[in-house]
Amino acid sequence: MKQPLVSTLFDFIASRIPLHKLDVRHMITEKEVPVHRMSWGYYVGGLALFFFIIQVFTGMMLLFYYEPTVSEAHESVEYITHFVTMGALIRNLHAWSASFMIFCVIAHMLSALAMKAFAKPREITWIAGVLLLLITFGFGFTGYLLPWNQIAVNATKVGLASIDQMGQYLPAALSHLAEDVRVTIQGAPAIGQATLSRFFALHVVILPLMIFGVIGLHVLSVQLHGMSPGIEDKPRRKDKFFPIFILKDFKEWGIAFLVLFILSLCLPFDSLFPYPLLEPYNALGSTPDGIKPEWYFYFVYYPMELLPFWVIIVVMTFATLGLFAAPWIFKGTSHKTMRWIASAIAAYMIVMTLFGENIYHAIKG
Amino acid sequence: MLNTFLLLLTFLIAGSSFAYPEFQRFSQNNSGRPINCAMCHANGDGPEGASRGQIGSLTPDELNKLNAARSAFAPGVPIQSPILNAFGNNIITVIGKTKFLELRAHPEQLAEVYGYQSDLDSDGIADAQEYLEGTHTLNNVHGNPMKLFLHNLKTFRLHVILIVLATIAGFYGFSHLLNGFAASSNTKSSVERYP
Numbered sequence: 043m044k045q046p047l048v049s050t051l052f053d054f055i056a057s058r059i060p061l062h063k064l065d066v067r068h069m070i071t072e073k074e075v076p077v078h079r080m081s082w083g084y085y086v087g088g089l090a091l092f093f094f095i096i097q098v099f100t101g102m103m104l105l106f107y108y109e110p111t112v113s114e115a116h117e118s119v120e121y122i123t124h125f126v127t128m129g130a131l132i133r134n135l136h137a138w139s140a141s142f143m144i145f146c147v148i149a150h151m152l153s154a155l156a157m158k159a160f161a162k163p164r165e166i167t168w169i170a171g172v173l174l175l176l177i178t179f180g181f182g183f184t185g186y187l188l189p190w191n192q193i194a195v196n197a198t199k200v201g202l203a204s205i206d207q208m209g210q211y212l213p214a215a216l217s218h219l220a221e222d223v224r225v226t227i228q229g230a231p232a233i234g235q236a237t238l239s240r241f242f243a244l245h246v247v248i249l250p251l252m253i254f255g256v257i258g259l260h261v262l263s264v265q266l267h268g269m270s271p272g273i274e275d276k277p278r279r280k281d282k283f284f285p286i287f288i289l290k291d292f293k294e295w296g297i298a299f300l301v302l303f304i305l306s307l308c309l310p311f312d313s314l315f316p317y318p319l320l321e322p323y324n325a326l327g328s329t330p331d332g333i334k335p336e337w338y339f340y341f342v343y344y345p346m347e348l349l350p351f352w353v354i355i356v357v358m359t360f361a362t363l364g365l366f367a368a369p370w371i372f373k374g375t376s377h378k379t380m381r382w383i384a385s386a387i388a389a390y391m392i393v394m395t396l397f398g399e400n401i402y403h404a405i406k407g
Numbered sequence: 408m409l410n411t412f413l414l415l416l417t418f419l420i421a422g423s424s425f426a427y428p429e430f431q432r433f434s435q436n437n438s439g440r441p442i443n444c445a446m447c448h449a450n451g452d453g454p455e456g457a458s459r460g461q462i463g464s465l466t467p468d469e470l471n472k473l474n475a476a477r478s479a480f481a482p483g484v485p486i487q488s489p490i491l492n493a494f495g496n497n498i499i500t501v502i503g504k505t506k507f508l509e510l511r512a513h514p515e516q517l518a519e520v521y522g523y524q525s526d527l528d529s530d531g532i533a534d535a536q537e538y539l540e541g542t543h544t545l546n547n548v549h550g551n552p553m554k555l556f557l558h559n560l561k562t563f564r565l566h567v568i569l570i571v572l573a574t575i576a577g578f579y580g581f582s583h584l585l586n587g588f589a590a591s592s593n594t595k596s597s598v599e600r601y602p
Contacts (some may be wrong), residue, residue, distance in 0.1 A: 123548060129546060287586045293581050300574045304567055308559035310548035317543040318443040322449050331441035 058166040063266055075269050075278035075287045083153025084269055086146050089298055091257070093143035096302070097181075100136040101246065108188070110242040112235050115190035116322040117192040123312075134306035140182065142302065144338045147178045148391065155368065156375050156384035159270035165369040167267065170260035177253045182336055184245040190238060193319035196333045198241075199233055207351050234325075235324045274377050341391045345400035348405055422449025426453050427507075430538075433514035447495035448545070454490040465489055479506045493527050494534055494544040501525070531558025 045053075083119060107126055109118040122129040151171060154160065160168035187198045202224050209220030229236025269275070281287050312320055318330045335343050346354050362370060372380060396403075426444075433560035435442040445451035449460025457463030465473060469489040476488035476496070477562060482503035486496050502520050510517050525534045529549040532540075532554050543549040560567060 194435050197560070282588075286585060289581050289588070293578060295579045296574050300570060303570050304560075307566060309462050309552055309556045310459045312546075312548045313542075313550055313552045313555050316440040316442070316541070317546060318441055318445065318451060320546075320549070321443075321445065324452075327452065330443065 048120070055166075058163050059263065060266055061191060069265050070284045073265070073268055073283035074280040075283050076271055076273075076354055077279050077281055078271045078273050078275070078277040080153065080157050081161075081277075083127065083157055083272070084287075084292050085291060086150040086153055089149055089294060090143055090146035092295045092298055093139045093146060093302075094253070094257075096135060096139040096299075097143060098250070100132050100139065103132045104136060105246065110188070110238055112190060112238055112323075115188065115238060119191075121187045125203055130310065131306055134309075134311050135302065137311035138306050140185065141337070142298070144178055144182060147175050150174055151385045153387050154270075156377075156381045157270055157272040158372065158375070158380045159272065160369040160372070161270070162369070164263070164267050164270055167260060167263040169366060169367055170263060172257050173251065173256045174260060175365075176362075177249055177256060179338070180249050181253075182246065182338060184241040184249065186336060187238065188239045188245065189320075190321055190323050191320050192327075192330050192335055193315060195233060195323040196329050197335050198237070200333065201335065202233070204346070204351070208355060211352050258270055287347070337395055340398045341394040344394055344402050422456070426455065427511055429511045429514045430517060433517075434538055434541050440541035442541050445492070446538070447491060447498065449490055449492050449495075462490060462491060477504070479503065482506065492545055495523060497527065497534070529556060531562070533594055 065067070086304060107118055107122045107129070109115055119133070122133055126129070126132075154168065154171060183198075183201060184300060187194045205220055205224040205227070207220075209217045225231060227237075227240065229240045269283075281290070316332050319332055342354065342358065345357075362383075372383075375383075424574065431442050431446060434446060443451045444453040448454055450458055451455070452458070452461070454460075454462055462473070466513060466518050472487050472489055476486035476491070479486045479499055480503055482501060484500065484503070486499050488496055488499070491499070498517070498521060501522065502510075510520060518539050521535050521538075523533040526532065527534055528543070528545050528547040529550075530550050532542070532550045532564050535546040536554075537544045539551060542551060547584060548555075
């Protein structure tokens with residue numbers, strides 16, 4: 043007899059989050075981590091968590107001085123950078139660790155894909171991971187606007203305008219939906235104080251609450267099911283999660299902090315942008331040259347500039363749905379094929395991030 | 408009345424003779440970076456207009472300073488033009504207005520004539536070099552990334568040495584902890600296996 047849908051769903055959740063197995067002593071004393079050629083992927087997840095912790099602490103420090111109003115936001119960021127003791131260092135730590143965090147989240151997701159870490163019973167771990175990736179992009183998008191300078195506001199305008207563009211591909215009855223979504227995010231018909239307030243609320247309250255919840259689910263799920271085997275063959279050996287893996291993780295965190303600290307101390311993040319883009323946003327001025335999103339959006343930004351918009355919508359929709367449904371789509375796929383798929387995605391992202399601008403100029407002239 | 412007259416006069420003169428985009432264009436083409444008037448002017452949109460740092464917003468006292476700056480034809484005369492920033496004022500002070508006007512035909516020579524001694528924002532990159540590289544001469548967090556990195560590495564060498572030492576000490580401690588735990592777990596498991 044066929045089971046009702048609700049019952050099937052409950053069975054699925056119960057088997058994927060087996061809370062009855064929650065035994066802290068067992069986790070600490072018995073949990074093991076396989077050691078093999080792909081085990082670097084386990085550490086990248088820990089690094090993403092480390093950079094997130096840095097984000098939380100530096101973000102809280104920036105909150106002491108940052109003013110989320112269109113008249114004060116830019117000045118308060120300048121004040122932090124030039125007049126607050128160690129303000130430039132804290133701001134650089136926040137900016138650099140944001141980029142590192144996003145890099146680690148992407149690398150962790152690709153390594154999990156290559157290791158087929160989403161296979162049963164780890165579907166919820168994977169779905170939580172995909173949600174974490176999307177929330178992390180959300181942090182990047184909302185945080186970019188907060189300094190309220192030329193590049194921040196104009197790049198956000200471009201991002202929000204792309205939501206409007208989606209409207210023309212929807213059925214007539216739903217065509218206003220895209221504009222409604224854009225205005226809801228924006229808070230007003232045009233970008234202004236309402237937008238800044240909403241992005242600020244999203245960046246410092248709503249997204250952090252969401253990410254804490256999803257990280258909790260992700261980590262709990264990893265603890266309940268253990269690390270995925272990662273490869274078909276037997277691992278070289280198995281390390282105890284506590285204390286061996288944890289201590290190795292801490293050593294990596296030490297190296298990561300060393301690199302992050304030196305970079306933040308010696309290389310201001312702002313030096314990577316042309317200076318007119320760092321001037322306060324001028325609503326009456328023309329859009330300056332060189333407006334583009336942060337590097338982690340290049341993989342979608344440059345194709346968007348080159349291809350018809352509907353192609354991007356179709357590809358992005360399928361890619362996002364495909365990511366969520368990966369445990370079912372690739373159920374019978376071999377580890378070797380998964381490694382090829384993950385490598386192809388990684389290669390695409392690297393090429394678009396490093397050479398996207400060159401490709402754009404080569405094609406557009 | 409006099410103020411209004413002065414203001415009108417300044418507007419008339421300024422419109423044709425006080426914006427020199429040759430230097431901006433050169434810097435932009437030479438560096439490949441977008442540049443705006445804030446390279447030398449107090450306002451990023453240039454001297455014309457009524458916003459802060461533009462001619463239309465100047466007080467009588469500032470107009471006097473502007474006129475004094477305009478007559479600084481010889482080098483070595485300190486000026487404080489309210490429509491220029493510190494770099495713009497320093498260019499006129501160092502090379503004089505006459506030479507500056509001559510260089511409009513050869514903006515690439517400005518760096519050499521101005522010299523590489525001045526570094527107004529103390530970021531370790533000379534103003535003239537920043538002019539060539541299209542970075543901001545008055546913002547110490549803006550400059551050629553590699554040059555800034557090397558300059559700051561030198562400036563903060565003590566901090567860097569301390570953080571490297573702290574990391575090495577941490578590594579030493581963690582490695583010993585790891586070895587200790589590994590040894591104890593091996594002993595424990597052998598005890599469990601062979602009680």
